[in-house]
Structure formats: C-alpha cells, structure tokens
Amino acid sequence: MEGLIQMPYDATVKLMLSSLERNLLPDAVVRRLTRLLLGVRLRWGYKASAELQLSQLLQFVHSLKEMPIAVQTEKPKEQHYEVPTSFFRLALGKHLKYSCCYFSDKGSTLEDAEAAMLELYCERSELKDGQTVLDIGCGWGSLVLYIASKYSNCKVTGICNSTTQKAFIEDQCRDRQLQNVEIHVADISKFEMEASFDRIYSIEMFEHMKNYRDLLGKISKWMKQDGRLFVHHFCHKVFPYHFEVPMAFNPSLLTVVGFDSLLQTRVSACFCSGYSRGGLAG
Template sequence: MTDAAGRLSHMVKQALGRPLPLRLRAWDGSEAGPSTGPVLVIRDRRALHRLAWKPGELGLARAWVAGEIDIEGDLYEGLARISGLVWDRGESETKRPALLRTLTALRDPRNLRLAADVLALAGPALPPAPPREEAVSHRGPLHSLRRDRHAISHHYDVGNDFYSLVLGPSMVYSCAYWEDPSSTLEDAQHAKLDLICRKLGLKPGQRLLDVGCGWGSMVLHAVQHYGVEAVGVTISEEQAALARKRLAEAGCTDRAEIRVQDYREIDDGPFDAISSIGMAEHVGSAQYRAYARILHSLLKPGGRLLNHQIARRPLKNEDAYEIDEFIDRYVFPDGELAPVATTAALLEDAGFEVRDVEALREHYALTLRAWVTNLENHWSEATRLTTPGRARVWRLYMAASALAFEQNNIGVNQILAVRTTTAGNAKMPPTRGQWLYSTTQD
C-alpha cells in the first residue's frame, strides 16, 4: 500500500467539497496537503479501523489517546484549522465539525463507496479495544451518590503528583484571574481566590463552606487571609488527603476541616458564606434544582454564595443538546454544561437573589494555555506518573478547551447570589465598589 496520505486527502476532499486545511502524513511515510503549518500524523492504520467501527468524535478520540494520531507543530493552530470545518450555526442547532459529520455519515447507505474506500485502506480487522484510559461503563442511576463518586474518581484520582505538574504550586483547578496577562499562573490563581473572598465579604470568625474543595486552596486562602473558619468537601479521596496535608503544614487544622462528603450529605449548616468553584458542572441538569436549594438551606439569612461555573451557549432547541463524547468518556463522565441564564434562573428559583454576574471567558483560555505549557514542559514525568494515554487526554482536552473559550463557544461565569432575610434584606453595601474592591483582611 503506497500513498495512503494522498488517498485519504482525496477522500476528505470528496466528502467535504474542499481539501483538509492541514498537511497529512500517513503511516507509510507518504504526505499530502499544504506544505507549511501543522501536520496531522496518522501513525497507525488502526486509527482508520476505529473510525470505521465508531465514526465520529469517539473514534477520533480513541485514536488520539492510543497515540495512533497526533498533530506535529503548533497544536493550537492544528486544532483551530480542524475546528474551522464546521456547520453554519444557522443550519444546525449544535456547532459540530463537518469532518465528524462526514465520518458519521459513513454508515449511510448512500456513502457506501466512501466507506468501502476507507475500509480498503484500513485493511480487514476487528474493532480495536478502547484505550484503557476510557471510563468504564456508567454504574447506577445518573447523578446518584455512587455514580457521581465513580465519575469524580475517574477524573481526579489519577495522582496528586500528576496534578501538581499541570496546575503548579497553587493546586487550583479552575479559571484563574489575570489582572495582568503577563502575571504568573500562581499570581493569577491567588488573585482569583482573593476576588472570591471579597465577593463573599468574608470576615474573621465567619464560617465558610467550600463545595468541591479540590486540594484545599480556597479553604487555605480564606483561613490564612480572611480569618474565617472553613469546611471543605470533596468526594475525591486523593484530593482530600492532600488538602488535609496542606492544612496541617500551614498550621490551620484548628480552623479548617476537609471532608470526603457529597454536597447532598452536608447537615451542619448554617454557614455565613458558600463557595462553589468549578464543581457545579458535575451536578447535572436533573439535580441542579436540588443543588441550588440545598446550598440555599445551608446559608444564614444574608449569607452569600459564589458559584463559579463553565457555561455553554444556548440552543434554539435545548432538546438538541448533546453531551461531548470525548469529554464524557475520557475527561468528565456525566458532566453537563448549561447556559448562564439557566443557572441564574435555577438559583433564583431556589430562593437566591442574584446580585452580580462576571464573565471570565478570556481568563480561562489563558489559564488552560498555562496548564498545557506546564504539561508539555514536564511530559516525560507526567507520562511516568500516569500513562502516556492519560497525558494525551489532558493535553488534547485542555488545548481544545482553550480554543473553545477563545472562540466564544463556551464561557465561564461567577454568579454572586444572596439568601436574603425574611424582610428581603441582602445585607450588602450600597455600591458594587464597596464590596468588590475592599482589601484583604490579613
């Protein structure tokens, strides 16, 4: 078999009506396409088997995780060129790559010739087993306690040392706040945590609940800089172990506690303030109303909630929303995104008054690029601490997510909400500047 790249390029052009916008190199050493820019490398024809047996996003993802395809050169430019092959928003309820549409269409009887050509190039074979990094089949009802623990473990219990390479010393796994684009990642994460503390109006002696506390960074910041007493909850055993270690090393165990506990199991309110930072994406649409009501019930009258959450764009037909197969199988099993308006409405339905919404979309793009740089700079160690497949998952999803934020396909927002008193008092200063731009309490 010779000139596999040329044959594949011809198939793509036939299917899309235009050439693939980046160079292609196949397993036989042949190349085709533009002479400059990134190169899409197909290292093994098993990648074609995956696409033949599972056309679409999941087949591509499995080939990437298995190391059978890769992008040489600028990863972001390569992904951007591929993502440029999209349906027009006016023609489709969802923005999906036309390349994936074409791959999925291989099963259509009208495309038997194209499917036959792909199979002829791939050669006869049974479908390859999915890479072991793929999440095992879901267990139990969607967003049950047991299933959520399993989903969270898949993503977060992959080694604290691995996460420290990616996240850096701050150990914060959510969008940073880049007051200056030239800031370090650590400074930007410190600024984000401080912004949240100021929005919550934290004061010495208050009681803070951090839902989905991760490795304890928000709890540590609030205790050390604002003098609060804090409870952090997570359902990741590995996160909790490191968070407790960090609290002990900082001498904060008398003022802070880390629990392995689901938000639905918390029964020792009320709290003066609640932070939920990058956790609500795991809640799911079916449970979100209950999530909002539980947090409302855990707050004192006049208490504030800071809900920091990724949002997707609204669809003309919300019933057309589809879960991203790559993200669901390899990154965040059972994760769901909702438009920011939906989130705000559900918080208000639970009894909250929404007082402030701040969009941080561009900030998350910068954060993700910093994480990708950390991973690439420590690639050998990262693959040793986990697996090469796991490292490839993280590199792809973080780089693709950075582009998604830059292209305004997804966003991230901080919603500040208040549980007002029975008289409707929010117990907030009269101007935004008075509660947002006050200095730290340390």
C-alpha cells in the first residue's frame, strides 16, 4: 500500500472526508478506522508502570496551572459555532443538543435521547422550580430552553460563544413566549458579571478549558452559598489528555493503514473519552 498513492496530507484527508460525507465508506471501514484511532490514543495514554502513570498525571496537572483558562478560542468558534443553524438542523434532533444524548433503550429516537439527557441533568442537579440558573457554553440553547419551558419560574442565563447561537435562542424564546431567558455572547476566560446562581451547568465545555483552578475560581464567584455546579465533560478513567481536534483525521491512523510515507506530523487528535457519571459538585 505504501507508495501506491502519493498525495499530500491535506489532499488525503479531504478525499477521506469527502468519501465519508457522501456515505461511500462501508460501516465496517468506518468502525475499523475508529478502532484504530482509539488504539492510538490508548497506547499513548497507558504507561508501562504505575510510577510513570502518576508522573504523567502530575506533569499534566502542573502544566495546566501554567496555562490561561482557554486557548485558541476563535478557531473552534469559526469552525463550529458560527456555522448556520440550518446546517445543524439536518444532523441534530429537535432540541439541537450539540452534546451527548442518553439512549435509554434500543427504541429511543434521537429526539427521545436528547430529552432524556436534558431531564437527567435536571434530576441529578436536583433543580427546583424558581431557582436561578446559569448554563456556561449553552450552544443552541437545548438546556436553557428546556429548563425555561419546564421550570417556568426559573430565571435562566446562558453564555455562548456565537452571535448565531444567541440569535437562534432568542428567536426560540419569542416563538415559545419565554420571558425568563437571558443570553450573553462572551469568551468565558474574559467574561465577568455581578450575579449569583442556585445552579450552574457546564455541558461538554470543561474539556476545552485549560487552567481549571482559575476557571473554577471565576465560577465560584457566581454561585450562591448553597449553590451547586453540574459538569458533564469528556474524560478517561485513568489518564488525562488535552482535548484537541485540529484536524479531521488523526495522521497516525494513516500511518497504521500504510500511508506512513505521506504524512509527517504529530499525534494530536483525541478520540478516546468516557463520561463522569456523578456530574455534581457542591
């Protein structure tokens, strides 16, 4: 296979993505590629001894303390959050939930799974009607709109990173006659406000952050004395890693399948994740 096709990296990725998007790759091939990517990440993460594993963890924690709260905030904004909402209507469910869903059984539809996950957030955070709520990284407002509709006496504030998202949420509020929602467009690492909340949610946002000490310090200023923080984030049960996806396909995958002569770049994409089941911090 090596030498069969001589294509630069960008062209190779473009070809693979185009084939995937047009549904030209059989499911068996997609699953195989996914397993290869997972294998690369797992081999990188697991060390030869407990001592090396601990050393990696401590080095990672130390490095985070030296970093800002967030880095390269404009690139993902351009790639994801300013994309027209009409595009996401084609791929997401009714709630436009741009994060994991909960399929409670094989018969669950995407809409069912979105609603089930949103309800699970409210249940595990012990949300009560009439409380003040903040959603950090609210996306297209799936949780904001769900809480504002079901808990009509809650005052819900959302922070997003996109004028497109803010416009969509506000349009939805007008259509549903919701008057208990306020949306801010802001970079969380720089955003400040004078407010306090009973419940603060962060759904699949923490993995994009770096300096958790500074981030949690900022969030703590917005919590009431008996407030609770609910966090849903990507993680692995053994080793930490940076959530980085600067490219569509991990170049190590192409090395594994025989394109090693074509690509010379570092492993950087993250495709291995688990989920924190507790999801509740006081």
